[in-house]
């Protein structure tokens with residue numbers, strides 16, 4: 001067993017832990033923080049089913065973004081949808097036997113990487129060429145795109161340029177899942193890819209990637225428009241009422 | 248006319264190249280100690296304000312999920328950057344919604360996030376300094392809380408929520424805005440924004456009765472503090488005297504008269520506006536709202552109806568049940584509260600009102616969707632009723648109606664430029680520049696369809712337009728109240744004989 005395999009094993013345990021605890025903690029905070037007032041952006045659905053549909057349109061189609069800016073939508077949607085395909089395809093490295101639907105998307109998942117690449121380049125380009133977006137960009141915004149692009153490029157070069165020993169990689173991750181450390185191929189490209197992925201997991205809970213859980217908790221998008229029919233009151237606001245008797 | 252450049256009205260709305268700090272000088276007057284204290288805030292900037300501000304931010308993000316989620320979730324995609332009328336009118340990049348949010352977010356990051364605490368430069372986090380506070384005071388008073396940005400953000404991030412929080416923090420450290428806080432203090436003390444006491448109000452209403460009698464020959468009442476009336480009308484106090492607001496009030500009174508309604512105003516709750524929302528103060532907003540509850544109980548009314556006012560309708564429709572409910576002592580057959588447009592439209596549909604729309608033939612109308620009505624409330628029982636019902640009413644009482652371009656109305660409507668507690672002379676430059684997108688849309692229908700007038704259902708919009716229309720080459724009387732149109736076209740069934748002929752023609 002090489003030291004490298006041990007280091008990577010520990011790295012992935014730590015990164016996964018940080019990711020799960022960090023994102024879990026944020027979700028907990030979002031869930032427990034009250035939304036004391038009804039603030040859906042109107043016109044809004046008047047039923048819970050309507051809200052689920054509204055949210056689905058936002059998450060699957062990026063509906064508001066589409067209304068807003070066709071270029072950002074095009075690049076952003078391409079990147080995300082391609083990313084979800086790629087992520088789904090990656091399940092094959094963690095499952096045995098590989099789930100039928102993961103096999104089904106295998107060919108698409110493989111080429112989705114180009115979609116990610118194009119989307120990311122488009123989004124990054126806007127950060128340089130559109131004055132308004134350049135103005136609001138911080139170094140961290142560049143770094144995030146660089147990180148993702150790094151993952152995509154190292155990943156693609158394994159798929160399309162020089163293959164790594166994928167059976168060994170799968171064995172490594174299947175091993176981690178059962179608590180045993182098995183050897184990892186010492187292929188620079190792979191090691192780089194994995195290091196960047198671990199970094200992404202680690203920064204997820206402390207970065208703007210929190211938009212992924214955040215969108216589901218956004219009161220302007222997830223509230224039902226029924227303020228007149230149903231009294232909506234936060235616990236801390238109910239205390240104000242309780243403090244006043246009568247009236 | 249002005250010591251600043253008035254934007255040109257172009258045919259297509261252009262996204263301006265950035266002009267950094269173009270509006271850095273814009274600041275409203277600071278509230279005096281007396282009014283700060285009346286609202287429960289420190290009189291002036293306290294000594295340890297940095298600490299208190301940061302703590303207040305921490306408190307607010309624990310009380311408002313919107314704030315916590317919005318501060319974390321922005322990805323700087325830039326979709327909102329060209330959506331704010333103040334940015335379009337001033338070109339100041341800090342008026343781009345995301346940049347405005349960032350003024351607060353950079354402090355949040357510094358004190359409340361790992362990345363900001365340890366790598367401030369990387370994520371643009373900064374300490375709470377006097378410079379930051381001054382910037383807040385300037386730019387959080389350049390947001391009318393119109394929510395246009397929230398329509399276009401992929402996560403619905405509403406900069407209004409951020410502005411409200413920032414203003415609440417500034418109030419908490421003793422840096423309040425004069426215009427809003429003086430007004431709220433007046434409501435707490437007297438009951439309306441103008442500080443109009445009961446005798447003056449009674450006087451004004453009596454004057455109106457005489458005026459309407461002279462005009463129509465009909466005894467139309469403007470009842471005040473009538474116990475046992477069915478309907479409590481809560482309307483913005485500007486309706487009592489300002490033009491064209493008062494014509495709207497006359498319109499409501501005529502509609503009530505014609506439908507045979509028993510109604511009353513209250514001198515205790517003589518204000519629909521609720522500036523507590525503008526300063527983000529739940530407590531003040533609640534205190535103002537509860538005057539309505541008290542008045543409704545004391546007068547023993549069965550229903551509550553709100554007059555034409557945008558943010559008032561937001562607070563009424565979306566928040567009143569929360570702030571001052573439950574309304575179990577009112578008639579359960581009616582939603583609480585209702586909008587006067589809902590009342591009028593309902594009466595029209597039931598055939599209770601007869602109109603002679605030719606009375607409005609000297610005008611070609613268009614309708615300005617007030618931001619708080621369009622994006623923060625509803626009318627009727629279907630989503631979008633807040634956009635349809637006022638238009639349906641106008642089309643019933645006027646023959647000539649044209650909408651402004653699609654991307655400037657409905658949920659995409661542009662703010663009048665004076666909402667959110669900015670309707671004050673010390674922010675005139677901002678108000679004029681912020682009105683540019685609306686004025687450009689108006690001009691396009693004036694040029695293309697010969698539109699002569701702009702109708703609105705908001706006291707702030709009406710005052711703002713009366714003020715800014717002349718800057719753009721229009722006249723102040725081009726802004727009209729929707730219920731003014733209703734009142735002018737309404738056929739009063741008990742009008743003296745000369746009008747009876749008209750009525751017969753119509754039937």
Ligand code: HEM
Pocket residue numbers: 058059060062065072075076077079080123124141144145148200209211212213215322323324401
């Ligand atoms: C529920 C899941 C998600 C939704 C609905 C979502 C939605 C969005 C939207 C609408 C944008 C703005 C448009 C754009 O710039 O692409 C965005 C930006 C972004 N998203 Fe997501 N996202 C999700 C999950 C993720 C995940 C899991 C990642 C990364 C691992 C991610 C990475 C990014 C990045 C880096 C940006 C900023 C792109 C830039 O810098 O311009 N997103 N997301």
Ligand code: SF4
Pocket residue numbers: 330331332333342343344347389390391392393394395396397405406407662
């Ligand atoms: S709420 Fe309106 S005024 Fe405020 S930033 Fe958004 S678009 Fe501009």
Ligand code: SF4
Pocket residue numbers: 320321322323324325326327328344345399400401402403404
């Ligand atoms: S649209 Fe929303 S996520 Fe995008 S920059 Fe603006 S506030 Fe941030």
